Amino acid sequence: MAVKYELIKTCAQTGARLGRLHTPHGVIDTPTFMPVGTQASVKGMSPEELKTLGAQIILSNTYHLFLRPGHELVKEAGGLHRFMNWDRPILTDSGGFQVFSLSEMRKITEEGVQFRSHINGDKLSLTPESATQVQNALGADIIMAFDECPPYPAEYEYVKQSTERTSRWAERCLKAHSRSHDQALFGIVQGGMHADLRKQSALDLTSLDFPGYAMGGLSVGEPKHFMYEMLEETIPYLPGNKPRYLMGVGSPDALIEGSIRGVDMFDCVLPTRIARNGTLMTSQGRMVVRNAKYTNDFGPMDPECSCYACRNYSRAYIRHLIKADEMFGLRLTTIHNLHFLVNLMVQVREAIREDRLGTFREEFFEKYGMADN
Numbered sequence: 001m002a003v004k005y006e007l008i009k010t011c012a013q014t015g016a017r018l019g020r021l022h023t024p025h026g027v028i029d030t031p032t033f034m035p036v037g038t039q040a041s042v043k044g045m046s047p048e049e050l051k052t053l054g055a056q057i058i059l060s061n062t063y064h065l066f067l068r069p070g071h072e073l074v075k076e077a078g079g080l081h082r083f084m085n086w087d088r089p090i091l092t093d094s095g096g097f098q099v100f101s102l103s104e105m106r107k108i109t110e111e112g113v114q115f116r117s118h119i120n121g122d123k124l125s126l127t128p129e130s131a132t133q134v135q136n137a138l139g140a141d142i143i144m145a146f147d148e149c150p151p152y153p154a155e156y157e158y159v160k161q162s163t164e165r166t167s168r169w170a171e172r173c174l175k176a177h178s179r180s181h182d183q184a185l186f187g188i189v190q191g192g193m194h195a196d197l198r199k200q201s202a203l204d205l206t207s208l209d210f211p212g213y214a215m216g217g218l219s220v221g222e223p224k225h226f227m228y229e230m231l232e233e234t235i236p237y238l239p240g241n242k243p244r245y246l247m248g249v250g251s252p253d254a255l256i257e258g259s260i261r262g263v264d265m266f267d268c269v270l271p272t273r274i275a276r277n278g279t280l281m282t283s284q285g286r287m288v289v290r291n292a293k294y295t296n297d298f299g300p301m302d303p304e305c306s307c308y309a310c311r312n313y314s315r316a317y318i319r320h321l322i323k324a325d326e327m328f329g330l331r332l333t334t335i336h337n338l339h340f341l342v343n344l345m346v347q348v349r350e351a352i353r354e355d356r357l358g359t360f361r362e363e364f365f366e367k368y369g370m371a372d373n
């Protein structure tokens with residue numbers, strides 16, 4: 001098992017756990033936030049900058065790389081690590097979710113999904129077997145089972161059928177997964193917002209003994225309390241000695257709430273996406289730096305932040321760059337937001353170590369302002 005989870009301790013105040021995830025390309029301290037580099041690049045960031053701000057693992061997407069430049073080319077380049085010059089761990093998503101969020105004209109059958117490329121309209125398909133083989137070719141350390149993420153809201157019967165199909169697909173992925181690489185294939189629990197379907201999905205997948213489990217079908221527009229309830233309904237059925245990955249979750253409050261409920265891994269495009277329109281996550285809550293009130297503000301974006309952007313540039317300068325559509329402005333806001341979330345997880349791990357994550361949650365919410373950002 002080239003990917004091994006080491007449980008270090010459980011927080012006495014909450015259900016959070018401190019762990020280390022050992023992979024062929026290095027160790028990840030958990031709970032961890034994983035920056036997303038959809039097309040083999042975390043937008044505007046160099047590998048050196050990602051390492052400086054503390055990123056231990058980055059994510060990429062099978063769907064995008066399958067469409068462009070193609071997994072064969074990446075394989076010919078020596079795999080994703082070589083291709084993007086990132087020598088630390090990589091996780092790739094399996095593509096199903098992106099088909100439904102990006103492509104036109106898609107059809108889902110027991111076999112898999114047929115769709116049109118959102119780039120050139122080509123008719124393409126992905127199946128559990130082909131999605132696994134593409135990920136084997138890309139060479140990420142952790143790859144995801146091919147699943148369907150049901151839309152939200154959806155009829156109970158639809159979610160039931162879809163979740164049962166996802167369990168059958170998970171078994172097909174395991175069979176197709178070539179063991180020649182040192183890659184770990186994680187299962188993805190579905191079940192929508194229904195506790196009985198979540199439990200059944202978890203039981204189906206844990207019977208297949210994956211090295212790690214993701215919780216999918218969440219962060220799809222549902223109210224946050226539904227997401228937390230589904231975590232509480234699912235996690236008791238997942239093994240304690242395996243990592244748990246909550247897909248698509250990255251707002252500060254959700255990272256803390258998810259960690260408290262025993263989640264070990266998070267990802268989200270939020271920090272990089274909102275950075276590109278000049279919105280920053282700061283210790284005092286969200287800040288839109290392009291706002292006129294920062295025109296003559298020569299202080300740092302976040303006085304409590306030690307990132308490269310906050311140590312060297314003012315709000316006025318960054319506001320000017322964003323308004324002038326200067327690329328450097330987006331790089332600085334991205335550096336800050338990624339550093340903010342990576343650093344938040346450093347503080348979460350510290351709080352778990354000291355059995356005070358519940359207290360940290362209260363203090364953080366007090367300063368940051370309540371949920372939904």
Ligand SMILES: Nc1nc2c(CCc3ccccc3)c3nc[nH]c3cc2c(=O)[nH]1
Pocket residue numbers: 036038059060061091092093094095096097144147148149188215216217218219220247248249267
């Ligand atoms: N395979 C899969 N992915 C999801 C993502 C993308 C996470 C991702 C991984 C790697 C790179 C980018 C994005 C979700 N994002 C929000 N909600 C999500 C649900 C699912 C899901 O149910 N299944």
